[in-house]
Amino acid sequence: MSVVRIAVSGFGAIGLQVAKLLLARQDSLKHRYEKTLLISGVCGSKGGVVEPEGLSLEQLDKKNFVAGLTGMSFIQKVEADILIEAGPSNIQTGQPGFDYGMAALDKNMHLVFASKGALVCHYASLIQTANNNQKQIKLSAATASAMPTIDFVERCLAGATIKKIEAILTGTSNLILTDMLQSGSDYKTALHKAQQLGIADPDPSFDVEGWDTASKLVIMAARLFNTPLDIQLLAKDSLTDINKEQVMGWQQQGLQPRLIASIDFTTPQPSYLVKLKLYDKHDAFYAVNGATKAIWVDTEEMGCFYLTGGTSNPLATAAAVVKDIEQLLMDKLL
Numbered sequence: 001m002s003v004v005r006i007a008v009s010g011f012g013a014i015g016l017q018v019a020k021l022l023l024a025r026q027d028s029l030k031h032r033y034e035k036t037l038l039i040s041g042v043c044g045s046k047g048g049v050v051e052p053e054g055l056s057l058e059q060l061d062k063k064n065f066v067a068g069l070t071g072m073s074f075i076q077k078v079e080a081d082i083l084i085e086a087g088p089s090n091i092q093t094g095q096p097g098f099d100y101g102m103a104a105l106d107k108n109m110h111l112v113f114a115s116k117g118a119l120v121c122h123y124a125s126l127i128q129t130a131n132n133n134q135k136q137i138k139l140s141a142a143t144a145s146a147m148p149t150i151d152f153v154e155r156c157l158a159g160a161t162i163k164k165i166e167a168i169l170t171g172t173s174n175l176i177l178t179d180m181l182q183s184g185s186d187y188k189t190a191l192h193k194a195q196q197l198g199i200a201d202p203d204p205s206f207d208v209e210g211w212d213t214a215s216k217l218v219i220m221a222a223r224l225f226n227t228p229l230d231i232q233l234l235a236k237d238s239l240t241d242i243n244k245e246q247v248m249g250w251q252q253q254g255l256q257p258r259l260i261a262s263i264d265f266t267t268p269q270p271s272y273l274v275k276l277k278l279y280d281k282h283d284a285f286y287a288v289n290g291a292t293k294a295i296w297v298d299t300e301e302m303g304c305f306y307l308t309g310g311t312s313n314p315l316a317t318a319a320a321v322v323k324d325i326e327q328l329l330m331d332k333l334l
């Protein structure tokens with residue numbers, strides 16, 4: 001039986017959860033795809049551990065990490081067919097994910113991204129290199145994790161012409177908005193709850209200022225519509241602009257605010273925005289509460305679709321990473 005080796009760069013909440021899921025499902029994956037999936041190496045910011053025969057959960061403990069086995073030393077040393085990139089999302093530079101991704105492609109690995117920075121800043125270079133090397137870039141976890149966005153449009157709606165998309169893509173901002181409106185929580189308490197759930201990004205301003213939603217929108221535009229967007233130039237609302245009087249007004253009018261990514265091809269120029277939009281009880285997005293997400297797509301030929309679910313959390317995100325790996329197996333690319 002052949003072996004599929006998997007490496008992880010960025011071994012925090014998501015990286016660890018992915019390793020746990022893959023190891024727990026080793027037997028069922030072997031049965032389904034006739035492949036043995038191994039974790040052949042992981043690294044954090046200061047060190048890592050590699051073992052071509054596969055690492056157990058105990059061996060993945062940070063106490064076993066070799067200092068300095070990170071960055072390019074890690075990629076040079078690790079033997080793998082897939083790199084899962086789960087380091088920080090830096091949308092200014094795309095690092096460290098971009099260097100990890102390019103080096104892994106050079107070593108003939110497929111890429112599965114949970115982090116967003118490299119995709120936001122350098123999608124074109126990454127996909128060109130991947131195409132040249134006949135490798136895949138999978139990015140479900142970077143585009144709303146458990147809620148299918150890319151798969152939904154790319155696979156389920158292949159054959160349709162997309163007219164409009166509206167989507168709630170960030171669990172943290174949705175949780176803060178619903179807690180403020182429905183439970184009267186203040187902004188800090190609601191954010192703390194998202195942090196406790198492990199869904200807020202390490203820098204919470206990434207979520208509350210709309211950068212997380214904007215990042216996912218930029219990646220979707222690049223992947224689904226071949227449209228490169230500069231995230232810094234995108235029109236974007238922020239939760240920090242909301243004041244108490246606005247909240248009271250919305251409560252009195254029975255409206256729910258949602259931070260949405262919007263793509264519209266029905267306007268004279270295609271528009272891509274991140275905006276705070278108000279919904280009343282007749283709208284589907286009105287009832288999308290807490291860390292839950294949703295996507296609404298209008299097409300020319302197939303009509304409208306609405307999908308909700310995919311609560312943000314590390315387990316759901318790790319399952320989305322495993323889905324991407326399983327798709328590589330189903331498509332016989334491994």
Ligand SMILES: NC(=O)C1=CN([C@@H]2O[C@H](COP(=O)(O)OP(=O)(O)OC[C@H]3O[C@@H](n4cnc5c(N)ncnc54)[C@H](O)[C@@H]3O)[C@@H](O)[C@H]2O)C=CC1
Nearest residue numbers: 010011012013014044045086087088089096114115313317
């Ligand atoms: N937590 C969630 O629910 C989701 C997170 N993501 C994304 O996944 C990524 C990981 O998220 P978490 O695991 O929650 O964050 P985390 O902060 O728990 O983990 C990130 C890890 O990367 C490590 N790291 C930093 N610099 C590094 C370097 N140069 N080389 C190797 N490792 C380095 C850190 O030490 C840390 O352990 C982030 O980019 C986040 O935006 C995506 C979807 C959902």
Ligand SMILES: N[C@@H](CC=O)C(=O)O
Nearest residue numbers: 170171172199201312
């Ligand atoms: N911070 C994000 C999780 C990662 O994409 C969220 O709150 O949904």
